[in-house]
Amino acid sequence: MEHYNMNLTLKVWRQRNNQATGSLETYLVKDISSEMSFLEMFDVLNEQLIVAGDDPIAFDHDCREGICGQCSMHINGRAHGPWTKNTTCQLHMRAFQDGDTIVVEPWRSKAFPVIKDLVVDRSAFDRVIQAGGYISVNTGNAVDANSLPIDKKDADDAFMAAACIGCGACVAACVNSSAMLFVSAKVSQLALLPQGEPERESRVLNMVAQMDKESFGNCSNTYACEAECPKGISVANIARMNREYLKAGLSTES
Amino acid sequence: MAFDSKIPSGEMKEKWNDYKGHVKLVNPANKRKLEIIVVGTGLAGASAAASLGEMGYKVKAFCFQDSPRRAHSIAAQGGINAAKNYQNDGDSVFRLFYDTVKGGDYRAREANVHRLAEVSNAIIDQCVAQGVPFAREYGGLLSNRSFGGTQVQRTFYAAGQTGQQLLLGAYSALERQVALGNVTMYTRHEMLDVVIIDDKARGIIARNLVNGELEKHFGHAVLLCTGGYGNVFYLSTNAMGCNVTAAWKAHKKGAFFGNPCFTQIHPTCIPVSGDYQSKLTLMSESLRNDGRIWVPKQKGDNRKAVDIPEEERDYYLERRYPAFGNLVPRDVASRAAKERCDEGYGVGTTKLAVYLDFKDAIIRYGKIEQGKQGDTNVTEADTIRLGKAVVEEKYGNLFEMYEKITGENPYEMPMRIYPAVHYTMGGLWVDYELQTTVKGLYALGEANFSDHGANRLGASALMQGLADGYFVIPYTLGNYLADEIRTSAIPTDHPAFAATEKEVSDRITTLMNIKGTQTVESFHKRLGKIMWDKCGMARNEKGLQEAIVEIQALKKEFWSDLRIPGDTNSMNPELDKAGRVADFIELGELMCMDALDRKESCGGHFREESQTEEGEAKRDDENFSYVSAWEYKGESDWQLNKEPLEFEIVKPTQRSYK
Numbered sequence: 001m002e003h004y005n006m007n008l009t010l011k012v013w014r015q016r017n018n019q020a021t022g023s024l025e026t027y028l029v030k031d032i033s034s035e036m037s038f039l040e041m042f043d044v045l046n047e048q049l050i051v052a053g054d055d056p057i058a059f060d061h062d063c064r065e066g067i068c069g070q071c072s073m074h075i076n077g078r079a080h081g082p083w084t085k086n087t088t089c090q091l092h093m094r095a096f097q098d099g100d101t102i103v104v105e106p107w108r109s110k111a112f113p114v115i116k117d118l119v120v121d122r123s124a125f126d127r128v129i130q131a132g133g134y135i136s137v138n139t140g141n142a143v144d145a146n147s148l149p150i151d152k153k154d155a156d157d158a159f160m161a162a163a164c165i166g167c168g169a170c171v172a173a174c175v176n177s178s179a180m181l182f183v184s185a186k187v188s189q190l191a192l193l194p195q196g197e198p199e200r201e202s203r204v205l206n207m208v209a210q211m212d213k214e215s216f217g218n219c220s221n222t223y224a225c226e227a228e229c230p231k232g233i234s235v236a237n238i239a240r241m242n243r244e245y246l247k248a249g250l251s252t253e254s
Numbered sequence: 255m256a257f258d259s260k261i262p263s264g265e266m267k268e269k270w271n272d273y274k275g276h277v278k279l280v281n282p283a284n285k286r287k288l289e290i291i292v293v294g295t296g297l298a299g300a301s302a303a304a305s306l307g308e309m310g311y312k313v314k315a316f317c318f319q320d321s322p323r324r325a326h327s328i329a330a331q332g333g334i335n336a337a338k339n340y341q342n343d344g345d346s347v348f349r350l351f352y353d354t355v356k357g358g359d360y361r362a363r364e365a366n367v368h369r370l371a372e373v374s375n376a377i378i379d380q381c382v383a384q385g386v387p388f389a390r391e392y393g394g395l396l397s398n399r400s401f402g403g404t405q406v407q408r409t410f411y412a413a414g415q416t417g418q419q420l421l422l423g424a425y426s427a428l429e430r431q432v433a434l435g436n437v438t439m440y441t442r443h444e445m446l447d448v449v450i451i452d453d454k455a456r457g458i459i460a461r462n463l464v465n466g467e468l469e470k471h472f473g474h475a476v477l478l479c480t481g482g483y484g485n486v487f488y489l490s491t492n493a494m495g496c497n498v499t500a501a502w503k504a505h506k507k508g509a510f511f512g513n514p515c516f517t518q519i520h521p522t523c524i525p526v527s528g529d530y531q532s533k534l535t536l537m538s539e540s541l542r543n544d545g546r547i548w549v550p551k552q553k554g555d556n557r558k559a560v561d562i563p564e565e566e567r568d569y570y571l572e573r574r575y576p577a578f579g580n581l582v583p584r585d586v587a588s589r590a591a592k593e594r595c596d597e598g599y600g601v602g603t604t605k606l607a608v609y610l611d612f613k614d615a616i617i618r619y620g621k622i623e624q625g626k627q628g629d630t631n632v633t634e635a636d637t638i639r640l641g642k643a644v645v646e647e648k649y650g651n652l653f654e655m656y657e658k659i660t661g662e663n664p665y666e667m668p669m670r671i672y673p674a675v676h677y678t679m680g681g682l683w684v685d686y687e688l689q690t691t692v693k694g695l696y697a698l699g700e701a702n703f704s705d706h707g708a709n710r711l712g713a714s715a716l717m718q719g720l721a722d723g724y725f726v727i728p729y730t731l732g733n734y735l736a737d738e739i740r741t742s743a744i745p746t747d748h749p750a751f752a753a754t755e756k757e758v759s760d761r762i763t764t765l766m767n768i769k770g771t772q773t774v775e776s777f778h779k780r781l782g783k784i785m786w787d788k789c790g791m792a793r794n795e796k797g798l799q800e801a802i803v804e805i806q807a808l809k810k811e812f813w814s815d816l817r818i819p820g821d822t823n824s825m826n827p828e829l830d831k832a833g834r835v836a837d838f839i840e841l842g843e844l845m846c847m848d849a850l851d852r853k854e855s856c857g858g859h860f861r862e863e864s865q866t867e868e869g870e871a872k873r874d875d876e877n878f879s880y881v882s883a884w885e886y887k888g889e890s891d892w893q894l895n896k897e898p899l900e901f902e903i904v905k906p907t908q909r910s911y912k
Contacts, residue, residue: 016824017824017825033528033530035527035528035661036528036530037532037659039532040530040531040532043530043532043775044530047773047775047776049819050773050817050819050828051771051773051817053819054819055819055820056819056820056827056828058825058827060320061494062319062324062326062493062494062495063324063326063328063329063493063494064493064494064532064533064535065329065491065533065535065536065655066655066658067328067329067415067418068319068324068325068326068328068329068493069323069324069328070319070320070324083658085654086658090655090658090659092658092659092661094661115464115825116824116825119825121320122320122321123320123321123441125321126321126322126323126429126432126439126441129425129426129429130429130430130432130433131433133426133429134384134385134426134427134429134430135383135384135385135426136430137380137383137384137427138305138308139301139304139305139308139380139427139724139725139728140376140380140724140725141383142376142379142380142382142383143379143383144379145338145378145379145381145382145388145396146338146340146395146396148382149390149393149394149395150390150394151394152390152391152392152394155387155388155389155390155394156387156390158385158387159387159389159412159413159419162385162387162412162419162422163415163418165418166321166323189385189387190385193385193387195382195383195384195385196385
């Protein structure tokens with residue numbers, strides 16, 4: 001790859017805390033290498049700010065290899081930035097050109113309140129999982145792993161749904177701040193597997209109820225969630241969850 | 255101080271069964287009255303917290319991330335070992351035990367390793383029952399692959415995301431216990447000290463990372479499941495937040511530190527590209543199943559990889575180690591790569607890289623697919639297309655990750671890779687029950703030292719984390735807590751809590767008041783460079799002595815010229831990092847002292863003074879067959895205690911993978 005350096009203008013959301021009013025602040029960064037990751041560019045900016053005596057920008061990140069789901073920036077109007085099937089930490093500066101202006105904001109959703117700058121509170125996702133995103137099997141209760149053959153296609157589909165990293169990009173990308181892609185991925189994974197069968201109905205009902213309680217919005221089928229999902233989780237999971245929900249609703253009422 | 259590893263007597267294969275049969279129990283009514291603190295929610299912590307919650311204990315779990323699901327176990331790619339022998343290829347509990355002791359270069363405790371091998375099968379069963387979507391064959395049964403240092407296929411996997419799937423399994427079990435009220439979860443909290451009352455661990459001081467408040471939490475026992483300390487090198491495959499702080503505070507309160515110099519340098523990582531680099535990314539060892547490692551035969555060959563003809567390539571692992579080839583253990587593969595690059599055969603712009611090539615695998619798989627389709631009239635392009643599809647199914651996410659980082663397509667040209675710090679075998683010293691030298695204080699998973707000796711085999715970290723959490727601690731902790739049923743919860747206004755809280759708060763004030771000119775990051779980078787240059791893949795006496803002097807000087811500079819912006823009563827990531835780097839600096843010194851003491855080469859610890867004529871690591875069993883258990887005595891002052899290692903079953907020999 002050809003390397004190049006660039007100078008950039010950044011407009012970054014600054015907000016002291018949950019109560020404060022935030023605003024976009026402008027920063028200049030120079031000699032950014034096209035080989036840097038987007039967060040390494042933020043490291044450079046933060047070092048500049050600290051040396052200048054300013055408060056560095058708070059942002060969530062941890063693994064920096066696209067799997068922990070902690071990074072969460074809305075970059076130029078897109079969750080995780082311009083590359084598809086990608087997280088912010090894996091976005092590299094070769095996606096930009098010298099002279100570009102880049103606008104960086106936190107996830108915007110009532111269910112994800114801002115804690116500071118670009119850091120938001122996504123504990124709503126944990127509470128949705130608590131409502132039923134598991135199979136109730138205590139340690140030591142399991143039978144031999146190969147006593148339960150599973151159709152390879154079902155296993156593969158369950159894996160594809162389970163690849164969700166819980167970053168919240170689906171919510172951030174959605175005009176309604178819907179969490180349907182996140183919730184349906186977990187419902188699908190467990191509905192596709194025979195181990196999930198005993199709690200199949202209560203799971204979908206309880207998880208959806210919790211999702212609504214957390215003030216996520218409704219799904220209006222724009223599919224922005226799938227387009228921005230760094231792991232390519234399919235909206236087919238939403239259709240599956242709707243079927244599961246309908247079936248469960250009918251059988252519990254009868 | 256005397257210390258006892260508490261290895262049960264009796265035959266190796268009966269020890270764990272006998273132990274379980276005779277261990278003290280806590281009845282269900284008493285479990286409800288006992289409180290347990292679990293720090294860290296990776297595989298070890300999440301599985302322990304969930305299992306103990308299920309048993310009826312009152313558990314408080316802590317993690318510094320925004321959710322327990324983010325813990326760095328999530329990034330493990332390749333797989334998890336178990337002695338299922340589903341492939342009918344001669345595997346057994348004994349083989350897994352033997353391979354692990356040998357792979358660890360005879361520096362692990364046999365009894366612990368045997369127990370690990372024994373419980374390995376139950377882990378797979380438990381995970382499948384939780385809905386972990388492991389890879390399967392068309393018949394619907396579980397699939398396996400090979401990993402380094404073994405000649406059987408015992409690794410279970412979920413594409414290149416095995417750690418993620420196992421952690422999400424443990425996380426969902428944990429969240430279920432949260433919902434049931436058995437576990438209280440504290441996210442964005444960092445443990446900053448352990449509280450000790452009458453020589454027993456009775457709680458922790460944690461800092462709420464959102465509002466900066468210090469909190470006091472009581473527990474009848476404290477479990478540290480806080481991972482490894484690879485970030486002492488600044489650049490490693492660890493997550494940015496991985497740190498030694500919890501373990502280090504425990505160490506300074508009396509827990510011995512075991513084999514701190516035993517560091518694993520993973521052979522296949524994406525090479526460093528510039529000074530701004532913040533972390534390194536692993537390319538799973540599973541790639542060595544199919545990828546072939548090579549460098550040009552000619553020094554300083556600047557041609558593109560694809561332009562170098564077959565006969566001018568040196569497949570140096572296959573040449574040096576014909577029996578294991580590209581699947582030699584990690585320490586051996588890393589040193590071999592370093593040797594070639596040091597000799598001037600490295601590739602890429604920095605010349606600190608070797609090739610990992612999938613061309614042959616793509617063609618081989620392509621031909622197999624053609625065979626399945628019964629099509630004989632195909633072009634080479636078809637073969638390659640079919641082969642790429644197979645490789646994509648096996649390693650697709652890794653290839654994608656490589657392309658995002660480097661901008662190069664590994665299906666078309668070989669990957670460039672180089673060794674990087676990945677895992678630390680050393681950690682808090684624990685006995686057979688996973689208890690540290692402080693009563694009531696336990697260490698699980700990568701945070702302890704016990705099972706991997708001087709080198710961990712691939713796919714064994716996930717196994718150990720889950721073994722400790724699901725199947726070991728639920729038994730061994732009861733043996734301690736059975737004697738604690740009369741201890742009622744100690745109120746956190748007890749003077750010991752107040753005193754420890756004050757220590758923590760004073761340290762934070764001191765850090766904030768330095769008001770110097772240099773950033774935390776710049777100190778961390780300098781520490782990392784000292785460690786990598788002088789306590790990295792190769793170590794020698796002179797370098798280690800220099801490193802100790804340099805680290806002490808760095809420490810002085812850190813405490814006199816550090817700049818932390820912001821304040822203590824709101825979110826302040828720079829302050830969080832400062833505390834961690836301060837602890838890394840102290841640990842770095844101890845690692846160098848340990849490496850200096852161990853005048854032998856073993857596993858990942860390579861002392862240049864101790865090598866065979868062929869440049870292989872030369873162990874010295876006569877003088878160094880012991881675990882180094884370091885006792886903290888004061889600033890830059892440690893006492894070395896030795897736990898002798900006795901090998902009843904696997905007799906130490908020169909490790910050979912030739």
